[in-house]
Amino acid sequence: MSIWINDETRVLVQGITGSQGTFHGKMMIEYGTEIVGGVTPGKGGQVVELSGRSVPVFNTMSEAVSTTEAVASVIYVPARFAAPAIIEAADSFHELNGGGLIVCITEGIPTLDMVKVISHLEKRPGVRLIGPNCPGIISPGSDGGCKIGIMPGSIHAKGRIGIISKSGTLTYEAVAQTMSVGEGQTTCVGIGGDPVNGTGFIECLEAFENDPDTAAVVMIGEIGGTAEEEAAAWSKNNFSKPLVGFVAGATAPPGKRMGHAGAIISGGKGTAEEKFSAFEAAGIHIARDPSKIGEALVSALVEAGLRES
């Protein structure tokens, strides 16, 4: 089992005829994802050949959703067109299916565009947005699985650990470390590092709490904002499984943006130390050393009686 997606999830690619959309569309199909169509305005009626599969292209999301019965979409369009693409997907899923999953990979969307998107999504309660500026979501299966995003599929394997992260490659690092201690994943969610985004830590934790196949969760945060603190406080009373936490940026100087738009310590707030302290106060197993996330996971599992050593 997994959260939000599985082997059967039918996925559309928004921006399928662009270089990113085509490349990742192919990679997703090779991993086993059910890519059922794509959308590029003005290119409706075309067919894209991706790894031996003929994928139909539509002009609009509503046409694509009604024809293909897709329940999810992944967005690879450039930043200036991304906000309208999210809104179009949200409206189509809302009107035709009552809800759906949107994964936005695009980096560099203006913050105010995202503020407007989030306020629009409040009127579409069945629609879940993951991202933007994220690697996406993946649930490894016994053979392939469902990958909606840009992460390298090959480093993952089916297992019992849930992973939530603000970062891209640092998520891969966490995956590699869980693999090195012999643990696979139920689902890995990259929530993205932008200041204003869709799904947050708490919604992921809630879904993992309710997923019977997830035994433990690794949560990777970074400096900036207070999402980690809020997740820690929430987890104390609502999350019963072993939880391991790491926060990137303990050495980051204040006032400097560390790559991600949201990764900035402002006015002395949003430091790694505050987040680690909040994790500790909530009883989360912390790894202060990012190379010891795997070890921290093992000790959390051992302590919970879920593993011998």
Place this chain on the structure above:
Amino acid sequence: MFRESGVAVQRGVHCTTVEQALSAYDSLNSDVVAVKSQIHAGGRGKGDLFCPDSGELVMQGGVKVAFSREEVENYASNILGHKLVTKQTGPSGKIVSNLYVESGCEIAHEYYLAMLVDREEDAILIMASTEGGVDIEEVAETSPEAIHKVWFDPSDGLSEEVANSLGDSLGLSGNSCTSFTEMMVSLASLFTEKDCSMIEINPLVRDGNGLMVALDAKVSFDENATFRHPWREGLRDRSEESDVEVRAHEHGLSYVDLEGNIGCLVNGAGLAMATMDVIKLYGGEPANFLDIGGGADSESITAAFEIILEDTRLEGILVNIFGGIIRCDMVARSIIEASEETGLNIPLVVRFSGTNHDEGRKVLEESDLDVITVSTLGDAGEAIVKAIGGN
């Protein structure tokens, strides 16, 4: 920008020389003027000016009130070309090459005001306090009840009611409250139209006639929205930016200078921060944050490696790549190319994981480059610190 948008400000002139400051004083025709250092950092009023060569203290305070032509001349020459060190610039300070000479204003009361994107509420927050002119972080700590907040949705804009209610909380009434409301509504449209990420007005003053005036402000823009605001390029002051950061930006790299001696080259912002953290945990000091980004190609990676190689402070370099779309063998070839051009004479540790990591390692090992290859993040931290003679 404020004036165009209808936000009340004092008359003032931008100057770069003492002569310009004096003619500004003459043209403003005001008994009192403020002479203000213009740098991209706050805390100027309480900052100190030093001679960049001798390090000698020239003057205390980067914002001065002058009552005569002589005082303007004195302040302007003490500010221009000197190094201003404030709480926000760090000990290295910033050389001041721009001044703003502004006509004086009768101040009945000083307020603080900030408008920014609230990432927790997914809305725009306006924060105001009756304690103007002072350090807002201090107010937040000592008397948080003195800070009043309202929010607005950028799709709807700021309503007069909401702006008015904030004016009420600040104890404003009559024409002062009307003037405040008008200013807030104009400021809110400026914020959304120009894609700001923060506007801070400190102090915002009530003048002798009860009208609100923005006496000093800092505005920062959302860089992601630059594509719809080409005019921003004209406001840019290259002297405020470090050459390396500008160069890195041109190659799609994100670079932040730090104080240490171990250069880092990493793909991904989170992993780049984690790499810095590991270096520190193993007893070393990172010299920079460098994220080559997800779309890096061989040209940008070569540029990234050259930027690092040129840093004379370095005693070692750590490359940490978790291949996804980026292939480790491509990174390996770029490292070799850059080293051949620029020369490598300090220890280099490379950690490859993910896509084509074995091929990448093979490429490095078969080259003439003196390189230590490792496969885990922990080994990488340990190896680089050991290689430069740390513990």
